[in-house]
Amino acid sequence: MSHAAVTEERPSTLRGASLPKWSPWAIAAGSLAVAVLLGLVAGIESRIQWGLIAGLLFLVATYVLAAKVEGRRQAKDRIATSLVWVAFLLAVVPLVSLVWTTVARGTKVLDLYFLTHSMGIVADSQPGGGIYHAIIGSLEQVGLATLMAAPIGVLTAIYLVEYGRGGLARAVTFFVDVMTGIPSVVAGLFILSLMLIFEMEPFGFAGSLALAILMVPVVVRSTEEMLKLVPNELREASLALGIPKWRTILKVVLPTSIGGITTGIMLAIARIAGETAPVLLLVFGNRFINNNPFEGAQQSLPLYIYQQYANSAGANAAYDRAWAASLTLIAFVMILNLLARGIARWKAPQSGR
Template sequence: MSIDTKEIAPAPTGDLGGLAQGRSGLRTLKNSIAGVVIWGAFLIALIPLGWILWTVLSRGLSPMLDATWWQKDQSGVGAPGFDHNVRGARHAIVGTLMIALGTSVIAIPIAVMTAIYLVEYGRGGAARAISFMVDILSGVPSIVAGLFIYAIWVTFFGWQLNGFGSSLALVLLMVPVVCRSTEEMLKLVPNELREASYALGVPKWKTIVKVVLPTSFSGIVTGSLLGFARVAGETAPLLILAQYSQFLNQNLFSGNIAALPTLINTNLPNMAGDPVSADRVWGAACTLILLVLVINLIGRLIGHFTKVKG
């Protein structure tokens, strides 16, 4: 039995090839345009950032490089016979570190434990309510947080204004930042690590302490430093709860205390006609930027040397 075979003519490929080349060229053009737009937006965003950094560094490095900036405060400024050209900011630098550290000691454990509960334990209405409250706190203006603590600290209890009250107000601003960043870091931990630990009979709490937290530790440190940078530059709660002082106060729980933001606010009205006040303003701004930069570098080093290898 024979089968008749017909010669099958090849399909014309000229038009299809041209169409494919046309589509490929159109996609390449769109990709190039999108790349140009993205890079343009990136460079436009760098312009104000570079301008701010250049302005602050060019005007603030000179007073900051003076030894008296780190060694002296402004005790006696305004008194007869006192050298009014003193540009010391030791009292403000120490006050900023004390307030920010006091805030971190309270806020970081609360935020990390809240994030652990939401990721590892949270189910149902309680978890949704806590997550909703964290979202609410993330949008609260700093002056509202300061007024809230003032109403409790001064109006209700009648306590004196001090740096610790400012730390309590800043806790409300730092908790949502650290909580959300920690929550995202915990979600990135593979579930296989948890399941392997459970398969070995390890309790859940020990799995979190020994497996989940070490795996995400570098990310938690980074989020904590972001929160630290947020509260170190806040001004409104300090104006309400910790009045500016020209003297060095090393007691967070008693008396007025200075900080770099309040130092800027105090000298800002005299900045136009007084070169010394202008130096204090720009020097404090430059010191604040340098402080946040150093804290972030330290955090990166801690995260690098403590992260889980391989």
């Protein structure tokens, strides 16, 4: 028998045995079936507990089978990968459930009439009404807060990264860290105390001031991280050509990081768009349309959701309006994220070929 024939008859032993590619799916299906069976036998009605049991069984079964077929070393690798997948599912399932529930319940009354009419004289227990006044209030309050917080946050981050040295920079960094953890109700109480001192009535701009306080540290932190990602070689090359530092920041540093800065600002807007406590304390809510944020009580989407849900006892109409407003708020945040991605791509520096 020739050497070639012997080689063909003896498969290579450099690669050990391994589980088939479909094994994770089979193990997952088996674990889920066993978890459901155990849940029914033990009288466990919660599907969440079924899922947790299935995840635990999946990890154990994966390790046992991989250790028997592939060895302990490969089994440890598979168990680490399985832990990542289980953690991913644990994070995704609540998110998908939240979106699905909001869409299923929010679409009952969400239509053009709902988006273009206010509550007016419609009682909470009656059908009809809409969120037009709340949309106007949210856009004005969040817009004014952004106009105040975004420049302050970006300039503060520029100071910390480009100029900040010594005790002042450390103090600014410390207070930014403190402001990051301030509860929203505390910011609302701070503005409310000022309003009481000057004997002012609730109005939309007061809510914008509280939202700006919450937005500033988020913008500072995100902008600071983006500016740190700009290579120092770009700054040094610009300074070597005799260009002043302020012009280097304006023409080199900011254009290079504008995509990340814009994304950070949009995320900060999304963070404050759903705040309820400051608006409840300072804006007070209004059933009618108020286009002037500097005079009189005004409505906003988070406050509208809270008030409709609070008054939904025995009234399905208010309950449905609360879910429809929640779906609108989620869509608003999603649009902001899409705009951030579009602006980031548009303003991103293009590398030459």
